[in-house]
Amino acid sequence: MGLNTSKLPNGPEMYVGEGYGLTQIEKVIGMARANSIWPLPFATSCCGIEFMATMASTYDLGRFGAERLSFSPRQADLLMVMGTIAKKMGPILKQVYTQMAEPKWVIAVGACASSGGIFDTYSVLQGIDKVIPVDVYVPGCPPPPEAILDGILKIQELIKNEPLRRRESAEYNDLLHSYQID
Amino acid sequence: MAEVNNQILGESISAQFGNQVLSVEETYGTLDIVVEKSIIIPLIKWLKTHDKFQVNFLTSLCGVHFPEQNDRELSVVYYLHSFINNIRFRIHVFLPASQPEIPTLTTLFAGANWMERETFEFYGIKFIGHPDLRIILNVEDMDYHPLLKQYPLVDATRTDKDDKYFGR
């Protein structure tokens, strides 16, 4: 007896039968998380305006499931850091990151968040990966909305393929430890 | 009443304050007046309350650092504007680096508050009588005044960028 397979749109391959589908629970959870991200827009400067354009109707971020923005870190999944982070803002960014609950992802939008951008000065943090771990970097100054959406799609790929127990693994905890986040 | 132009303004100021006005020049159509520190507040007050000049607007206030000029290293520049006469001019005051103190302008113009804080933060110029003179733009525990010429632009403690690739 052969098993039929079917693939959910935006979801995993499943062995299907009459009224049931068989797949790994990791993949279903990954699909659910990836298509319902609640982003926290940490918009500081010009990239924030491009984010507003991404949220608006022409480039609509809502089609990817990330319609509901959460400004409270306790209720957010994805920290989108958009814009220059100065040294004065670094501790606040770290505090917002630690307030988020696991699993959480970070996307650094723009050249300033990725590496300091054109501001190689005494007061600008040369990249947010000096204070928090980052998953996806979106280059550009500012990146056009299509690039930001590309970054969101890459985050969705990461989320879909993440092992369930990753957040409790020794490797991940070492990573957090290296940033003095415990 | 005669229209106020650069020449009339310059001559009136020189006449009123005599030899404490160090120089009056016109560059690119704007008057640049250099005065001594002691008369800066009386001068601006006189200009503001003068019934012909009516200098009612402080456009901005900044500092400049000239490390080669001995005893006149730091300069505070006041940009003033009279709406009624549509005339703009600048007043410069030079201060020695050993004693960079100057009275505050906040009693005349409330907008000078943050401008003076910024100038203090960048150059270390102390404004005597300022209600709240502390660092405004940088981190609170910043211990040097960054815009002085002896300090570099890039952060000396950064570890990631290799100078030889950046042409430094």
Next chain:
Amino acid sequence: MINISDDNFEKHKALNGQEQSDQELKQYNYLNLGPTHPATHGIFQNILKMDGEVIVDAQPTIGYIHRAFEKLAENRPFYQITTITDRLNYCSSPINNIGWHLTVEKLLGVKTPKRLDYLRVIIMELARIADHIICNSVVAVDTGALTGFLYVFQWREKIYEIYEEICGARLTTNIGRIGGFERDFSEKVFAKINNLLTELPAALSEFEKLVMRNRIFMDRTVNVGGITGERALEYSFTGPNLRAAGVDYDVRVMTPYCSYEDFDFTIPVGSSGDTYDRFCVRQEEMWQSISIIKQALKNLPKGDFHADVPEFYLPPKEEVYNTMEGLIWHFKIVMGEINVPKGQVYQSVEGGNGELGFYLVSDGGRQPYRLHIRRPCFIYYQAYPEMIKGSMLSDAILTMSSMNVIAGELDA
């Protein structure tokens, strides 16, 4: 980290020379309208001292995005500073760029042709419309009306398309050069501008119908966050905030630059300086900008799109590759071997928020000796605690968004 406790606020207050008794301290609560907040459009912090819902005092803290523009400008050649000026008021970056170019042209004594002036006016007025679109729609969003934002933001996309045709970038445009534009506007650009001019008025009217005489909006914004004209002048306000308070000061009229004296437009002036007046002033300025662009297009003279200054304006690439003079000028300009006059110059333009001024001190080198940027947001934000004293928290939010404080310009 800001620790909002009684001691911390006390430390700030003691510096102001005000004493408070323990009795008074206990009856107030302190709310941290922190740097990350959905309604503060930009990162700046306010510690509010509140008596229930009413605000008694506020202590602002800024500098969370201090990028040291003034120090950076001392280390970059003149033509590279245009990219830095983009990031000041990033909602209307062409105005900053053209303001900087005008400053350097004033220092160098460059005379610009009329066609260039008119093209610059078109770009600046488009940028002003874009800036006011953001500000007004965001004021509406803060009262809860999200629809206006979504409808009107599409026109910002159309303006972005026009910028892209001219200079290749959407937001931080780096438009033009010292002495002109890189190339003339093509037919496509004019077609897009004409298209915008035919369709934008309908969209703006629709936005106005939704919001401007809406009872809820008016209840939220009339008599909220007001400031008198005299007090605004004391605080060196400029721009729509000052005009809403009753003082008709506009740099385009007072000290015209870029042939603004050829255009016929009115300056909208409010009366009470409250949030509703600021909204209406910005709305009317958008209509005036549309009228200015129409006049500029109608009267656009033929001529050069750049000034005739081979020492400062990069020659076109065909000349650089094929002629000796082009190659030499290109080398000299980029390597900075041109003699720049020594001196100091101040040029101001009417930005989206008011008088944006550049004070340039040159010592003859290829970098400025000192560049001070007169940033309107930085100067008028000082008055914010005074404007919200006695109002409620939701009014404070609306006052802040109607003042159009852009963080890039605040901290520089």
